[in-house]
Amino acid sequence: MKVGISTKRLEDVAADALVVGLYVGETKLPERLARLDRAAQGQLKRVLDAEKFQGKSGQVTHAHADGRRIVVAGLGPRAETTSEVLRRAAAAGVRRARDLGARTVAVEVLGDRLTARQRAQAVVEGAILGTYSFDRYKREKPDKTVSELHVVEPDARRAREARDGMHRGEAFALATSFARDLINAPANELHPTDLARAATELANGSRLGVKVFERAECQEMGMGAFLGVAAGSEQPPKFIHLIYSPAGRPPAGRKRKKVVLIGKGITFDSGGLDLKPPEGMLRMKYDMAGAAAVLGIMRALPALKPPIEVHGLIAATENMPSGSAIRPGDVLRAMNGTTIEIGNTDAEGRLTLADGLCFANTHVQPDEIIDMATLTGACVVALGQLCSGLMANNQALANRLMKAADAAGERLWQLPLIDEYREHLKSEVADLNNVGPRGGGAITAGLFLKEFAGKTPWAHLDIAGPAFTEKDLPLAPKGATGFAVRTVLTYLGE
Numbered sequence: 260m261k262v263g264i265s266t267k268r269l270e271d272v273a274a275d276a277l278v279v280g281l282y283v284g285e286t287k288l289p290e291r292l293a294r295l296d297r298a299a300q301g302q303l304k305r306v307l308d309a310e311k312f313q314g315k316s317g318q319v320t321h322a323h324a325d326g327r328r329i330v331v332a333g334l335g336p337r338a339e340t341t342s343e344v345l346r347r348a349a350a351a352g353v354r355r356a357r358d359l360g361a362r363t364v365a366v367e368v369l370g371d372r373l374t375a376r377q378r379a380q381a382v383v384e385g386a387i388l389g390t391y392s393f394d395r396y397k398r399e400k401p402d403k404t405v406s407e408l409h410v411v412e413p414d415a416r417r418a419r420e421a422r423d424g425m426h427r428g429e430a431f432a433l434a435t436s437f438a439r440d441l442i443n444a445p446a447n448e449l450h451p452t453d454l455a456r457a458a459t460e461l462a463n464g465s466r467l468g469v470k471v472f473e474r475a476e477c478q479e480m481g482m483g484a485f486l487g488v489a490a491g492s493e494q495p496p497k498f499i500h501l502i503y504s505p506a507g508r509p510p511a512g513r514k515r516k517k518v519v520l521i522g523k524g525i526t527f528d529s530g531g532l533d534l535k536p537p538e539g540m541l542r543m544k545y546d547m548a549g550a551a552a553v554l555g556i557m558r559a560l561p562a563l564k565p566p567i568e569v570h571g572l573i574a575a576t577e578n579m580p581s582g583s584a585i586r587p588g589d590v591l592r593a594m595n596g597t598t599i600e601i602g603n604t605d606a607e608g609r610l611t612l613a614d615g616l617c618f619a620n621t622h623v624q625p626d627e628i629i630d631m632a633t634l635t636g637a638c639v640v641a642l643g644q645l646c647s648g649l650m651a652n653n654q655a656l657a658n659r660l661m662k663a664a665d666a667a668g669e670r671l672w673q674l675p676l677i678d679e680y681r682e683h684l685k686s687e688v689a690d691l692n693n694v695g696p697r698g699g700g701a702i703t704a705g706l707f708l709k710e711f712a713g714k715t716p717w718a719h720l721d722i723a724g725p726a727f728t729e730k731d732l733p734l735a736p737k738g739a740t741g742f743a744v745r746t747v748l749t750y751l752g753e
Contacts (some may be wrong), residue, residue, distance in 0.1 A: 262429050264422045265409045269367050270294055272409050275319075275683060276328040276361035277305040278352035279308075280345075280369040281314040283336045286336055291339060291367065292331070294387070303539045306728030313713070316344055319351045321359065328359045340372035347733040350389020351406035355404045357390055365409040368421050375417035376424035378412055383428030384745070388734040391436055391441065393443040396484035401461070418508070430559045431667075431748055435741035438516035438548075438555035442727070442739030446527035446544040451575035453498040454524060454658055458554060458573070465561040469500035483572070484599060484610040489576035489590040491531055491584025492729065498618070499524070501553075501571035503560040516567040519625040520557075520747065521615040523632035524550030524610045531604030534579050544740060546608070548726035549631035555744040556751070565751045570623050574611035578604070593617060597709065602694035608634050609707050610693060617710035625668055627656055628717040629750075630708065631743045637700030638674075640722040646670040647725055648743065650705035653716035663750035669742060670725070670733075681706050720746075 269279065269291060270537065279292055288296055296303040299322055306312075306322040306719050327411045335344055348369055349492035366386065368378045387407050394400050398403075403670035412421040441449065441457065455471045462469035477486055477498050489496035509710035510517040511635060525546040529535060535543070550573040557571045585591070589601045591610065594617035595706045612630055619628050638648040651657035657673055664671040683695025683703050691710060705719050725742040728735055735741075 260405055262385060262407055262408045262410065262425060263416055264425055264572055265365065265411045266281065266413055266415060266418045267411065268294070268364060269411045270298055272365040272411055274327070274361070274363040274365035274409055276330055276356035276359065276364045278330045278366035279350070280332050280334040280363060280367065280415070281312070282334045283314040284336070291329065295324070298328060303329055303331070303519040308336060316347065319355050322502060323357055328356055328361055330355050334370055335353060337372060338712055339567050339605070340370050342373065342377055342381040342666065345369045345378055346385035346388070346668055348541050349382040349385030350734055352384040352407060353408070354389050357403050357492060360403055362405060362408040363409070364405050365411050368410060368412045375412060379412065379421035379424030380428035380431070382410060383425050384432045385406070387429065387432035387735065391439060392736060393440065393738055395444070400604050408533065410656070425448060427563065430562045431745050434555040434559035434748065435560050435744045438551040438741035438744050439739040441551040441554065441743070442545050442548050444544070449526055449544070449547070450494045451497045451524070451526055451577065454526060454679045455499055456573045458499045458501055461554060461558055462526045464503060467557060467561065470500045472481070472498035472500070479655065481594045482614040483592040484594070484613040485574045485576070487585045487589070487608040488578055488610050488656040491581045492556045492577035492579040494577050495658060496576040497572070499571070499573040499575060502620060504566065505555060505564060509671045510568070517570070517618040517623065517625040518567055518751065519570045519628045521570060521612060521619065521628065521630040522549035522551070522553035522571040523547065523612060523630070523634065525578050525608055525611065526575060528605070528607065528732045529580055530576045530609060531578050532584050533604040535582055535605060542727055546633050547575070548739065548742070549724060552631045552675050552741065552743045552747070555741060556747050559748055559753070563748065563752060567751065569751060570619070570625065572615045572619060574615050576611065578607045579663070584681050593711065594621070597691060597710065598689040599687040600692045602692045606694045606704070608632050609704050612708055613711040616708065620713055620715055625715060628712060628715050629660070629720065629747060631720045631722055633723040634721045634725050635701045635704050637697070639724040641701060642672055642724055645730065646672050647675045648701050648721040650676050650702070650721070651718040652676065652709055652712060653718070654717045656718050659753065660746065660750055664746040667745040667749045669746045671720070671746070674705065677702060678706055
C-alpha cells in the first residue's frame with residue numbers, strides 16, 4: 260500500500276473511496292460531512308438516518324456519489340478519543356472501502372482531540388494493519404486490495420505534523436506486518452536457518468549489523484541450555500545477533516543508552532520428549548513470535564532513527580523428540596555456569612532465553628534488557644488471549660513499558676515476581692529446575708529468567724495469549740498479530 264499526504268479538501272482528492280469519521284452526538288452533520296452530502300445529493304444523510312447511525316466506535320456505513328464510495332466510521336464519544344479508537348475506526352473504514360472494491364482510498368486525519376501527528380499515525384497504522392492478509396500459499400489471491408492511501412489534512416501547518424505521524428505509523432505497521440508474515444509461515448518453510456536468513460537479508464537491506472553464530476560457536480561460548488533444546492532436532496540451531504547503531508556521536512559528556520531485545524525463537528515446539536497433545540501442538544509454528552517481534556522492531560529502527568543503540572538477540576531452534584533429545588532429569592549447563600535440571604522438556608523457551616540473557620550481559624553489557632516470548636500457557640489462563648503478562652526486576656522500566664503499551668493500544672498487565680516462589684525452582688541435583696508446580700506457572704517462569712538477568716534492569720513480556728488469534732480482531736485477521744512490536748517501538752522512541 261502506497262501512503263501519502265494530501266492537503267486538498269477530502270472531497271477534492273482523486274480516490275475511489277473517501278473515509279470520514281463521525282462522533283457520537285453529532286446530530287447535525289459537521290461541515291466536512293455536509294459538503295460530502297451535498298455532493299451526494301443528500302444520499303449520505305439519508306443512509307445515516309435510515310441506519311440510525313449513531314457514530315459509536317466500531318460502527319461503519321457507506322453511501323455512493325458520482326461513482327465514489329463515501330465511508331463513515333464511528334469515533335465514539337469525543338471526550339473518549341484515544342489513538343486506539345482512531346486506529347480501529349481507520350481499520351474499519353478502509354476495510355469497508357476495500358470490500359466495496361476501492362483501489363485508492365482517501366481518509367481524513369480522523370478525530371480532533373489529539374495532535375495531528377498522533378492522529379495521522381493512528382490512521383495509517385489502522386489502515387495498514389486492518390487490511391492485512393496472509394495469502395502466500397493460496398492459489399487464488401483476493402481481488403480486492405487497496406493500493407494507495409491518501410491521508411488528508413488540508414491545514415498546511417498541521418499537514419507537516421501529520422506527515423511525520425504518517426511516516427511513523429507506516430514504519431510501525433510494516434514492522435508489525437513483517438512479524439506477522441514470519442509467524443504465519445508454516446514451520447516446514449521457516450526453520451532456524453530461514454529465520455537467520457531473514458535476519459541477514461534484513462541487515463543487508465538497511466543500516467544494521469548482523470552476526471549469526473553456528474552450533475560450534477555456541478558450544479565454544481558455553482550455551483549448554485540453548486543447545487540442549489536444539490539436541491533433538493535435525494535442523495541446525497542459529498544464534499542471531501542484530502545491531503542498530505544511530506548515526507553520529509552522543510552529546511559531549513553523555514553516554515549512549517544501550518538496549519537489548521531478546522525474542523524466543525522456537526520455530527516449532529513439539530514439547531520434546533514430554534510431547535504435547537495434538538490440540539496443543541497445532542499452532543506451535545507461532546512459538547517464534549517473540550523472535551519475529553524482535554526482527555520486526557529491528558526492521559523499523561533505521562527509518563525511525565531513535566538515538567539509542569539496540570541489539571536484537573534470537574536463539575533459534577526447534578524443540579523436537581528424537582533419540583538425541585534431552586530427557587527429563589538431564590542436567591544442562593547455561594552460559595554463565597548455572598546448572599539446570601530438566602523437569603519438563605516442554606519448558607524449553609526459558610532455557611534458550613537463559614543463554615540469550617547470559618550473552619547480553621557478557622558480550623553487550625546493556626543498560627536494559629527486554630525479552631518477548633510465547634512462554635507459558637499459565638499466562639493465557641491468567642490473562643486470556645488479549646493481554647500479555649509483564650514481569651520485571653526494575654519497576655521504573657516496567658512503568659515505562661506499561662505507558663508505551665497504552666499508547667500503542669496493546670494490553671500489558673504486570674504480574675508479581677514473588678520471592679517465595681523461588682523455592683519452586685529448587686533441584687536436588689542442580690542449581691535450578693526448569694519447572695515448578697502448575698499454580699503460578701507464569702511467575703515461576705519469570706523467576707527462572709530473573710536468575711539470568713542479574714542486576715541489569717530487565718523486563719519479560721509473556722505474549723503467549725495475544726501473539727496469535729483464532730478469530731478476526733479489529734486490527735488483525737485470524738492468525739498472527741505481531742504483538743509487542745508497536746509497544747517496544749513506542750518505548751524505544753520515547
